[in-house]
Amino acid sequence: MRKILTWLFSSAVVAIIWLAVQSDLIGDRFDIAETGKAHSHPSGTAYRVAAVERRQIVESVQVTGSVVPVALVSVSSQVSGQIKEIYADFNREVSRGDAIALIDPLSFEIAVEQAEAQVGIARAGVQKAEVALRDAETDLRRKHALAANGTGSKLEESKATAQRDLAAAELDNATHALLGAEATLKQARADLDRTVIRSPVDGTVIQRGIEVGQTVAVSLQAPVLFTIAQNLREMQVNASIPEAEIGRIRVRQRMEFAVDSYPGQIFSGEVTQIRKQPQMTQNVVTYTVVASAPNMELRLLPGMTATARIIIDDIGGKLSVPTTALRFRPPGEPRSLEARVFVERDGLPVAVPVRPGATDGAFTAITSDGLKEGDRVITGLAVASGQAPVSERRRLPEML
Incomplete structure (x- = not known):
C-alpha cells in the first residue's frame, strides 16, 4: 500500500512539472510591448521592441572646469618702502584710480625737495651763462668795429670771437643741465605719487597680501599686494576638453553647468574661446575652452x-530610436559594416539600413527611407524576470 501511495505521489509531481513547462512554452510565444499589447511570434523567439518616434535629441560633451573672473589683476608696487596705511580690504569694491594703500612717503618727499633744489641751481647756471654770452657778444662787436677802423688788431677780434663761442657753449651746457635736473625732479615726483597704490581697474578686491608696517622691496619679481577681480558679474568657465572631443566644439555653442554650492541650480553661458595651446597631463592632451558665465546675482564665486x-x-522632432537598437543583432546574424536596425515585421526581425545622427546616449536620431514613425524596432531578446532565457527553458522537457 505504501509503494502505491509513493508511486501516485511521484506521478502527480511529474505531471505538475510537465504542465508548468508547457505553460511556459505557450507564454514564450507572446511578447508584451511597452504599450501593453501581446505580440505573437511564429518563430517562437520573444524580442524587446520599442517604437520609432520623434524626440528632441540633445548631443553634448561632458566637461569639468573652474569658475574664474574674466580679468584678474595683480597689483604690485613700483617703489620700495614701508606700508603706512591700507585703504581697501577683502571684498571691497573699488574703481579705477582709487587709493588702496600708502607707502611711507617721507624719503620720497625729501628726494623731491632735493630735486627741486637741483633745478634751482641749474636755472641759475643758465642765467649766468646767458649773461656771459651777452657780454662776450658785446665785446666781439666792439673789437670788430675797432679792427674795421684800423685802430684795433685782428688778433683781438679773433680772441673776442672765441670768447663769444665759448660763452654760447657754456649756455648750451647749462641748458642741458637744467633739463637733466627737471627730469630728475619729474622722476622724484613720480616716485612720490607711486607711494599711493591705486586700483588699475574697476572691480572687487579678492586678495590682500600686505599688512601695515610691512616692508615692500621692489625687485625683478615685484610682490603682489592686492588681487582685484574685474567685474564679478561677468564670470567665465575654463574647461579642459580632451583632444578626442575638441573637434566638435565651436564658438557660440551653449554651455550648461552646475556647482556644488547650489544643488539643482543650472547656470548657462556660451563658448567664447577655444585656446590652441595644448596642455599635457600624464600623457593626456587637453585644450582649454572658455565659456561665458553671467553672474548678475553674484552667486558664483571665483574658484568654484x-x-x-x-x-x-x-x-527637435527628428525620428529617433533607442541606441540599443543600433547595437542589436539576432542570434546567428553576421556583423555588418553599415548601420542598421531590426524591425519586427510579422514576428520576424527584418534589417533596415539607417544613417545615425546626433545622440544623447539613450536615443539616437536616424535617417532612413525604410522607417517611419510608429515602426517597432528590436532592442534585444525578451527574458522574463527571474527566469532563464527562452532557449535554456526549452531544454527542460528534454531533461525531464
Whole structure:
C-alpha cells in the first residue's frame, strides 16, 4: 500500500512539472510591448521592441572646469618702502584710480625737495651763462668795429670771437643741465605719487597680501599686494576638453553647468574661446575652452568647480530610436559594416539600413527611407524576470 501511495505521489509531481513547462512554452510565444499589447511570434523567439518616434535629441560633451573672473589683476608696487596705511580690504569694491594703500612717503618727499633744489641751481647756471654770452657778444662787436677802423688788431677780434663761442657753449651746457635736473625732479615726483597704490581697474578686491608696517622691496619679481577681480558679474568657465572631443566644439555653442554650492541650480553661458595651446597631463592632451558665465546675482564665486556640458546639437522632432537598437543583432546574424536596425515585421526581425545622427546616449536620431514613425524596432531578446532565457527553458522537457 505504501509503494502505491509513493508511486501516485511521484506521478502527480511529474505531471505538475510537465504542465508548468508547457505553460511556459505557450507564454514564450507572446511578447508584451511597452504599450501593453501581446505580440505573437511564429518563430517562437520573444524580442524587446520599442517604437520609432520623434524626440528632441540633445548631443553634448561632458566637461569639468573652474569658475574664474574674466580679468584678474595683480597689483604690485613700483617703489620700495614701508606700508603706512591700507585703504581697501577683502571684498571691497573699488574703481579705477582709487587709493588702496600708502607707502611711507617721507624719503620720497625729501628726494623731491632735493630735486627741486637741483633745478634751482641749474636755472641759475643758465642765467649766468646767458649773461656771459651777452657780454662776450658785446665785446666781439666792439673789437670788430675797432679792427674795421684800423685802430684795433685782428688778433683781438679773433680772441673776442672765441670768447663769444665759448660763452654760447657754456649756455648750451647749462641748458642741458637744467633739463637733466627737471627730469630728475619729474622722476622724484613720480616716485612720490607711486607711494599711493591705486586700483588699475574697476572691480572687487579678492586678495590682500600686505599688512601695515610691512616692508615692500621692489625687485625683478615685484610682490603682489592686492588681487582685484574685474567685474564679478561677468564670470567665465575654463574647461579642459580632451583632444578626442575638441573637434566638435565651436564658438557660440551653449554651455550648461552646475556647482556644488547650489544643488539643482543650472547656470548657462556660451563658448567664447577655444585656446590652441595644448596642455599635457600624464600623457593626456587637453585644450582649454572658455565659456561665458553671467553672474548678475553674484552667486558664483571665483574658484568654484563647474560640472558642465557643452551642447553640440539640439535636434527637435527628428525620428529617433533607442541606441540599443543600433547595437542589436539576432542570434546567428553576421556583423555588418553599415548601420542598421531590426524591425519586427510579422514576428520576424527584418534589417533596415539607417544613417545615425546626433545622440544623447539613450536615443539616437536616424535617417532612413525604410522607417517611419510608429515602426517597432528590436532592442534585444525578451527574458522574463527571474527566469532563464527562452532557449535554456526549452531544454527542460528534454531533461525531464
